[in-house]
Amino acid sequence: VIDDVERGIASGSVAEFAAHFPSQVSITLRGGEGGTYSSSQAYYLLDQFFRLRRFTGCRLSTVGESGGVPFATGNATYTLKGARESAQVYLALVRSGDRWVISQINIY
């Protein structure tokens, strides 16, 4: 899951990791958008977020586990309106049946 997210953010393609969304996912995005959304909304929200910015890289450098919740943090780089910027990425997973799904994804 973490690899898929890393690859998806680096290429600006939410489709790479959309399959790991549960029915409700918590999202916080740079620019103010944030909250708990359905998987469908999450897909389109991230899709719009990636369309507005051209992501050029993502590295989830820290992978850990906290209180039974696996998480990963790292940085992503992108360009927005002619300026190169970087964002902090936070990803938390949760067990759903026999697989891990994304419970929270923050791109700050």
Place this chain on the structure above:
Amino acid sequence: MRRLIVPGALIVLFGVLWGWERTALMRAEGEWDETSAAIRTDAERLGAGEFQRRQSHLYVRLEALASRPVIREALCGTPDGRAAAFAELTGGAEEGIGLELRGPDGGVVAWSGMGGPTPGLLVRSALEGAATSSVVKSPNGTQLVVAAAVPSDAGLGGALVGRILLSPAYQLRNSFLRSAGLAEEVSARAGTRIVYQFDDPTHDEGIALTGIDGALIGYVVASPPDRGATVESIREEFSTRRAVVLAAVLLGAGAWLVLTARRRLSRPAATATVVAVLIGLRAALLALGVPSDVTQSGVFDSALYASAFGGGVARSIGEFLITSVVAFAVLLLIGRLTPENLPEAVRRQPYPLRLAEAGLLGLFVMWGLRGVAAVVRSAVYDSVLGVSEPGPIMPSLPLAALIAALLITVLCFVMVALRTLEAMRQLAAVEGSGGEGAVIALALLAGAALFFDARPNPLLPSGLRWGIVVVLSLMAWWKFWRGSSFTRHATRTLVSAALLVPLLAYHTDGRERRTVETLAAQVLRPVDAWLTVVVDEGLSRLSDPGRIASLRAWDETRRLSAAFDAWASSIASREGYAAAFTVVDTAGRELSRFSIGGMNAALRSVEFELGSAPDRLIIARDAGSGPGAVAVYAGVTPLIGDEGVIEGFGRVLIAAGRQSLFRGGNPSFLRTAGGRDRAPEVVISEFRDGRLEALTEPIFPIGHRLPDTVRAKLVADPASGVWWEEEVAAGRFETWYVTKPGGDGVAGLSVPTGGSADLLLALVRVLIVAGSLIVLAGAGFVASRLLAGGRIQVSFRDRLLAALVVSALVPLVFMTVYGQQYALDRLRESTERALKEETASLAERISAEPAFSRRGALPSDDVTPGWVETLATVTGTDFNVYRDSLLSYSSRPELFTLGVLDRRMPGDAFAAVMLEGGRFHMGMERIGTIEYAVGYRPILLDGDRVAGVVAVPTLFRQERIEAETARQNAVLFGIVAFVVLTMIGIASFFANRIAAPIRRLTEATAHVAAGNLDVTVAGAERPGRLAGDEVEMLVQSFDSMTRELKRGRADLIRAEREMAWREMARQVAHEIKNPLTPMKLSIQHLRQTYRDRAPDFDRIVEEVTRTVGEQIDALSRIASEFSRYARMPERKLARCTMNEVLGEAVRLFEREEGVHFETSLAPDLPDVLADREELRRAFINVIRNSVQAMEGRGTIDVETSFFEGRVAALLRDSGPGIPEDVMPKLFTPNFSTKTDGMGLGLAMVKRMLDDIGGTIAIASERGKGVTVTITLPPAQEEARA
């Protein structure tokens, strides 16, 4: 050649776009320096323009104020004059503008809005009559200050000073603060970052900014743009342009195709073309991403709603609405083409096969219902908008659009379902018709519902399914809504609204529960990794080398603000967490600290644990106890200087999930910055041993017993939770009970539930949207009719009904508005009452403070003393204390430190309490998007000496009050809706009663006009019903007149008949004479040539025999025509459909070159009783007349309708019309304006219609055409047998 114009133009258009893009890309890639310079220059111009525009706006505002007499009079300094000036400045205040009125001595006389430093030079210049401006630094950021002169008649002039914030001291975007600043706003538009520089007057870059007086006050400088990003941005921009242009071209092509198809193709082919165009356009727009990818805002914002339905058909509210409208249009068109009756071949199938088909159709209806439920579920679960969410009764635009899309979707289902159910009835009918078909079809439908019941699905509960089945069956088979097409659709829309609301309510309830369960999992989670990351990020901000260097700076201000600066740039600030950032030196002394969120005590208690650590350390602790306890995430990091030496330690503490401006304000759990999710207001409670120990809000009493059922279920399965609904004094609550981690008691998350009020709220909103859709559709219908040159016919009954409904609505609207205002007034009164009590209590306590009593006055400009914090904690109320007009103390000093709040007392409060001697004042203030009330009360010393003013802000449980107000409004509107619907029912009843005799009179008049004098009106009324009534007298007069007319007509007919026969005999003779003459001449000619032994006798014989033969044919034709008129074949009456017969006649002429038919056939017309062949001939006759009159070129409008109890066909041509002198003779036998006719056609049509109870009316308008209206009574039910 002309055909090439459009394709050529398109090729040129796309060529230009392509060339434009290539040029832009080549310039960006090949001439980057010039491009970069141009982008910077444009950005700087934009920045300078925006600055000047704001400065001018401010100056114009000051000039306008300066001319007001009340401002000039205030310069005298009298309390009344000052109070009036305060009112003037406050009354017209714009958000974000601060105003000050300065007296002749430069002192402040009155003010409103934001304050800040004012350069003395500006005030002096203004007092001397010159307007100037400057840029100053204030605690809340950089301000533009403009000063203008206020001339005075008495020679004592003043100055008006205005200020606006150019850039805030912080770059925050969270729940409390949304200031972006001018530079950020312009940068977002300009495509590169710009900076305003006001500190360095010798700057040689950028564009200069000048003040009102023309003096240089700064520069705007743009950063060089990034080359790769610029190229990418150009590509994106042109990609969007191409998509928009292509979409516009496709829409234009679609419109052209539709118009052409309607003009040139038969009706079915044209309709099929329109359907294909609509579906094709929809698919094309989705593929192009227009408009969602172009706008991504408003109703096209996926953050509001986005569904996973295929192809993005519902990726936003706007797309969903477009899809539903297209689906509705397609279904409507297909429905018009499809006859209501099944084809004969289907009806002749074996009965068992028909039953099987009907059963399958039943399953199809149920499957469709499930699809609708899935759409509604998606609208609830995939959306942040709630139909029953507390708020204004009138839905916002996005919510209204979502409801409209849902309504149209349900309406589509209702339309298809009704047709399908009718088909089921026909299939199930034993003998092809009759009520038994409906009964058997209902049984089959019930079977299909049971089939779905056997496979339960969360999309649609069984009860709802059965309810909807009953409603649809009633609609399909008990056609109570019979009426015009508009009435039918309006009724179906209202029924769709009634079906939609329970579906919405069902899924909304499910969604709320799911959200609370998710919240419970997050609230009870032992450690939150995200908050650990937030703390870690905050520590990184504190460890920034530049910030560490500032600790050594000689500038104390810079050192003290280090913590604030680190916080302002951290995630913690953007998320709006209650947090504390601290910098201490190696000895543990506090160098800089900033905290926000009112959790000081909790944060301090954990901070002591952190101490000093050689490496970064993050811990999580519970502060406090019970459910009010808050998890605090704390971290410490060494601050290492350039030489690798530890220079101090940075600490960051965050209270999990807490965002609260003031004590007593509701915490919004887990609600992130700018989030638009529907996080409900949750009260958390904690139970031990089955008894309530503590809770975040007192909705249950301490010791409240955990319901036995809940306890038993949790004991049986500790891993799962239990939902439980309880009615307590605070209202009705739904609680999600879960066993706490480690089995340590039970936690409950309670949300208020509106119950039936929520359902009512949803119903009212859906009805508002349904009503709006009906009105819009009606307006569209009227507009299209008027544009087409047609007339709108509104019956007397409908006009009367409309008048009665409007009469009922007007007072109800006033009542409703008053009711809402009353509710708001009550809310304001209750808030004011609470604030009066709190300020009175605080004012008394403050005046009794020992320090206060000892010194006799409030100490000034002190840091927040301990007694303020203690008093705020004890009373549970945050407060501020002002002396004169400036802040002295605050229990929330960070709000002032931050510059969120102004240290100066608001002008309206100062005027009310200090100038006018008021003992209490309540004003409204705003932070970001949060509006709150503040109560002000003077603190009195020695009886009546005002020593200060205490101010208490309150969010007054905004969400709870809004929810309650919304529910009250829903009940109010629900009652109003009920009253309105009842009034419509009563009005309809009385309108029918009053209009019935008028309608019968109208119908009778039409009959009489059409020649039927057997009609009577009085017979339809009960004896004596209208005794003495004007209407009865009218009815009696009418009947009497009809009888007289009938008698006169009989005499006339007799005379006419005789005259007609005479005329006919004369005509017959005349007609016969016509051929006889050439015959006679030919015979004479033949005889003469025979006598003369003419050499060409053979040729002449041939010629004469041909002429005689032709004349004999003419005689024969004349004889046939007269014979047909005199003796019609035996008539075979049968039920037939007007639309079908008329359609057959129209199709005969559709191939006529130059003649175009515009058909509008009303669906579901009742059958008529007529000889099908005869009726067809009648229509052919009328259409042929029109075609001939138009000389083969023009349009014939063909319409059918069911009007005033008769089936009507209207044929309107665009010919030259009929001369007035010809009109009376149209139905006279043997009259014709044509050279090749006998003039019997219309006479025969009229005679046939007269015989079967029909009418024909002809209206003509010279130069515009002729309208022929044929009406027939509907076939009676018994005629079917």
